[in-house]
Amino acid sequence: MAVVYGAISAVLLFWHGAWQMLFGDAAALGTDWAWVLGIVFLVLTVRGVLFPVYVRQIKSQRAMQALQPRIREIQERHKDDRETMQKELLELYRTEKANPLMGFLPMLVQIPVFLGLFHVLRHLKPTMPEHMKTLYGWTVTQFDSASSATLFGAPIAASLRSGAQELSLLGADGTTVRIVAALLIVTMIATTYLSSRQMILRTGWAEDPPQRMVQRLMLYGIPFSLLVSGLIFPIGVVIYWVTTNLFSLAQQTWVLRKYPPPTSGTPKATAAARRDGGTPAPARSLAPKVGAKPTTARRGASRGR
Template identity: 40%
Template sequence: MLSPLLTSLSIWDPFISIGSTILQPLYWVVSGILVLFHSVWSPVFGTDSGWTWALSIVSLTVVIRVALIPLFVKQIKSSRSMQLLQPKVRELQKKYAHDREKLGAETMKLYRENNANPLASCLPLLIQMPIFLALFRVLDGAARNIPRGHWLRINPDLVSSLNSSTIFGAKISDTFTKVGFANGINSVHVLTLGLIIAMTATLFVTQLQLMRKNMPAEALEGPFAQQQKIMLYVFPLIFAVGGINFPVGVLIYWFTSNLWTMGQQFYVIRRNPAPGTPAFAAWEERHQRHRHEETVAVEPEGRGTRGGGSTALPVAQAADAAATPRVARQQPRKQTRSQRRP
């Protein structure tokens, strides 16, 4: 009964070995950054503190996300181009509805001419996946006291420290499924569930604000919009279900990464929204209000009117009035009593 199963498992050994070999450079980078920031935070919280390791993971996430900023900018531009091209894509779909091959060729030609890449929106996520897998393996190895990565191999004490470090009573290397429910609900369950909810919520809000605020109305129709709506619910669900198998340290990484993405996207949408979107209308309203406030600030106080209000001179007239010197009004000389007699 077991021999066929063992044989089938042994078939995958070469692929597992190849994957491990490919990930070795990432193990080296991830473990090196962790050890570097561990040395930075250790004087503050202590060498074996869970907060030291948690902040090291957060710092690792920030370094990775800063390195991905150029790709994020490219993703935003490509995603915006894809949104704005949806009306033209629907015209092509109507024109070549009978010829799927011609429709595909014309659609890709339209994308090339407008520098839009349908895969660009997935680039940051695809690049993060090997890093996520490397971090998962490093933390999983720490849970088993197996050092993965050069910098942890030459510092075996750090492996034990990472394995035993706790935050809010839960080990950094523990998972929701690993601890089980033999002793009821414990701090690991509470912390992992909290991080899973936070990770899922930030991912959902990030995609929702992109669809609701930075997409024109016409881009919310058609196959591309349907794909976006599916991703809005499917991606958070995948992370929520898979999160129960992630160590606490990996959940900290993903929550921090999603939080960074949400803030970064909010900044881009607010400062540089796509034309014809609710975000662009809000941007124009803010700029008009700002220009109005600047105009009011430079206008001098107007003279009182009969209605009790005040009028303000135009800016040019105000400047001329300010440049014209005032002539002092001369008071009449005071007359003596003899001069006032008739």
């Protein structure tokens, strides 16, 4: 993980240096903007690198959605022979260039980045020995500057659960830290929910019960878990998470317009979409169009009369 910590530090220090050239070391509104914007642009760097992967993820999801009828057919035909079922499914994925695991790749790549930033920010303590301050490519000056950096008066290295001793070492006011951290945690939970909801409503609720359960877990379980884990996240990490969510909302809006999900007008899909708050695709009307020519059966009946 030392390589990850070093890479995260390098990107963070690069952007901090870039913004410091513009703002210097001056703080405004109790905020060291060079460090806060350094975290924001760390997110933008990571998400920019992952953008082509995200596009491939969307294309793979569309391919998987289009293949669902054929997948169900294979599963039904070989429900008593799992080995043959798996072979045919793998062959189907290969020929149609669909990867069911592609949806997890962007998330898996971001986990080390998140853990790396969490470690680096937890490492920022004024009492840290000098030989520890220079780990991961930092200088002592950079370390001391980051350890005292604040957002609206709350140190970015502090968390909602920071004790009196830690707050004293950071030179922070406990009330200010709790207010800023609480507001950020609420924003983090809300944007996480909105990001998950946007994706589900645009791609559609799964008809398969296990997949639908996973979607519900994504929609409700992850935001709820952040209510607990957010208590120990440093403020800088919550800034990272909120920025990631806002980027995701904008990215999903653009990508899902460019690669719209396939629609389904079946009664089952329509009922499922209504039940879960989605927008069902318009079903094909069974009524004859105005001005349409009568069918052969109707013409025969008319002549009989």
